[in-house]
Amino acid sequence: MANIRSDEIKDILQKQLEGYEKETDISQVGTVIEVGDGIANAYGLKDAMASELVEFDSGLNGLILNLNENSVGIVVFGETRMIKEGDKVKTTGKILQTKVGPELLGRVVNPLAEPLDGKGEINASETANIEKIAPGIVYRKPVEVPLQSGVKAIDSMIPIGRGQRELIIGDRKTGKTALAVDTIINQKDNDVKCIYVAIGQKRSTVASLVETFEQYGAMEYTTVVAATASDPTPLQYIAPYAGCAIGEYYRDNGEDALIVYDDLSKHAVAYREMSLVLRRPPGREAYPGDIFYLHSRLLERAAKLNDDEGGGSLTALPIVETKAGDVSAYIPTNVISITDGQIYLKSDLFYSGVRPAVDVGISVSRVGGNAQIKAMxxxxxxxxxxxxxxxxxxxxxxxxxxxxxxxxxxxxxxxxxxxxxxxxxxxxxxxxxxxxxxxxxxxxxxxxxxxxxxxxxxxxxxxxxxxxxxxxxxxxxxxxxxxxxxxxxxxxxxxxxxxxxxxKFEKEKEEEDNEEKTADEINTEEEKKETKKDEEEK
The missing domain is CATH 1.20.150.20 (ATP synthase alpha/beta chain, C-terminal domain)
Structure with a gap:
């Protein structure tokens, strides 16, 4: 009979215990203590992390935004009516992710990459965090390649380069979206993948835009990320970040991508709504204090990478709506200071028939001129x-x-x-x-x-x-x-x-004059006949 050594038994038991610990579900479970307006407060998640994804009993997901002393504030991706007080919620240890890859081209999806176009499931093999740190200066190179919009007024005077962030700003109904849509349509033969993010728009508006893309053959290289006005506020909040993650996939693989955020005014309003319900202190115009960081961390992700990083680029065209032409309001000034220039569309010009209604005086491109071809x-x-x-x-x-x-x-x-x-x-x-x-x-x-x-x-x-x-x-x-x-x-x-x-013009004018002359002569003859007839009757 073989001798059993105590140190061997100790090693075996230790290995088994280590394996048991690895297999154990380490997620924490908490209890919902309050729910409403797209927000849930939960107790018991003491080791939860900010921006961590959580799961509710009902199957809905949420994102932790507030870490309070005795509770956490969670924004819910779905109808809060499906959650009630006392429901269980558990942490996942994951940051919010979305599907990325060429499988999303030609599709209309929500920010969680779930299809909205009725064309079946999206079998994308890769996912990416929707929040990511922007590439540092070392990994970037100067903007040198033009991104042609196909619009004379833009490409000549306010040019856009690949990797640039160019703001489109103006009042409501001045052609901001039309300008961005034309830029996407113009990328058909330029090998640029496009992402259009619709934030807080009507479903009918998004549907007509998708129809326009299909009509001009742009859907084959475009992904539409839609968080419409009828969607929960948290989905509108994460929409631009999800769209950016989809665009970064192409940038990081050495390709060129263009992303349109339509529009960041509605995005800021969605974030303000969430923050006020989460009882974060309001600041100027009731926006929370970190509203600048909200957009800066998004737009800084647009970049032209250097050759060592693959040489890809992500160009951002954020759209911001002004009220009565006030570019000095809070959100417009924030985004102007983050971007590399702005295209300002003036309502006076628009209504006087100048379209696109670009105001050359205020509009500027701070880097695109370096990417213009010499002839232009x-x-x-x-x-x-x-x-x-x-x-x-x-x-x-x-x-x-x-x-x-x-x-x-x-x-x-x-x-x-x-x-x-x-x-x-x-x-x-x-x-x-x-x-x-x-x-x-x-x-x-x-x-x-x-x-x-x-x-x-x-x-x-x-x-x-x-x-x-x-x-x-x-x-x-x-x-x-x-x-x-x-x-x-x-x-x-x-x-x-x-x-x-x-x-040719002179000849046409002469013919017109002759026609007028002939018509005058005929009229004169008829008048003479009428006069003669009247005299005879008398």
Whole structure:
């Protein structure tokens, strides 16, 4: 019989006990003591962590936001009617996560990546924390590659680079969402994955946006994350972070992504509502003190990574709504100070028919100019100056003062440029077509064209250059800048077309005059006959 040594028994028992400890469920269980307005307070979770995910008996999930002395404040992802006092709640030891990956492209999901489009389950193999620390300066590189929006007014004067954070700001119904949607539609052949986050919008609005994306073939590279007005406030709060996590998947895998937050004003309101119910102290405009951190930690995650990190980028276009054009309100000033520039849409311009209603005076891009192609930079410098002078002269001319010829010429040029920069919804343009159109305007070829004929003249001129000046266009695409030879070639083509256009215009005018003359003659003959008939009757 083999001898049994006591130290061997001790080792075996110790190993078994260690294994038993690992298998034990270490989650804590607490009790709900109060529930309502999307918030539950629970007692007994003494080792709970901030931002930890918890599970209720009813199957709903929640997120711990408040750590009080004797209880924890939990925001509930679902209807709080399903939870009652005395229900059990247990910790999970996990931070809130969402599904990420290419499986989400073409889908409409809620912030927890649950499908809303009725197209079945999303079988994404990867998940990511919705809250993540933004990459540090060491891991970033300067913004160098343009993200073309396809909108003339933006790409020329307020350019956006990949990895930039550009705020779209303006009153309600001034075309903010339309601008962001056009930018997404324009990424079709640019290999940029897009995420559109709808916060606090009506379901019908989100449905019509998805329809627009499908109509223009944008859904195949876009994910729509929707937390609508009818959804619980906590879902609206986590929506932008979940969307950002989906975008970061592409950025961290060396791809380019674009995310639109529509809009952060409603996001701030959702957070304020939650904070007040959680009894956090209110500050300015009743927002809690950490409202700035709420948006800064979100927008700092947009970045252009360096080559060692894969060289991917995440570009953010947050949208903020102003009231009566007040850009000095709390949330607008917060987000302006976080972002790398803003596109300000003015309601006065919008209602006067200037669309997109970009106010060039207040709008600015602090880094996008570094990502502009040289040809656009050469054209856009003069354009911005001409428009700024026009706005000043326009306000001066309203007083009815007598104007000298130079001032009149500036007003004429500005009026034509404003007309040139008008662009319809969902018709984004390639950057080279934009450059050709702006070249025509900046060089004064529109000064003697009627304002109502500008659009027709410009589009016909561009088509003429494409057909007769293919070599010039190829040279522009190859060099991406203007030289003397290329400028001369383009000017010759424009002048050639303008001569033909003027001749055609004169001919049409002559025909119109003849028609009017003939009509007048017929009317005169008829009048004579009537007079003669009256005389005979008398």
């Amino acid at each position: 930079k050469q054209i856009a410098g003069d354009l911005r100056l001409d428009l700024a002078q026009y706005r000043e002269m326009e306000s001066f001319a309203q007083f009815g003062a007598e104007l000298d010829e130079a001032t009149k010429a500036q007003l004429t040029r500005g009026e034509k440029l404003v007309e040139l920069l008008k662009q319809g919804e969902h018709v984004p343009m390639s950057v080279y077509e934009q450059i050709l159109q702006l070249f025509i305007g900046v060089n004064g070829y529109l000064d003697d064209i009627k304002t109502e004929d500008v659009e027709e003249f410009v589009s016909e001129t561009v088509e003429f250059i494409k057909s007769k000046g293919e070599d010039a266009l190829e040279k522009l695409k190859e060099k991406k800048k203007f030289d003397e030879e290329l400028e001369k070639k383009l000017k010759d083509l424009i002048e050639e077309f303008k001569e033909a256009y003027s001749a």
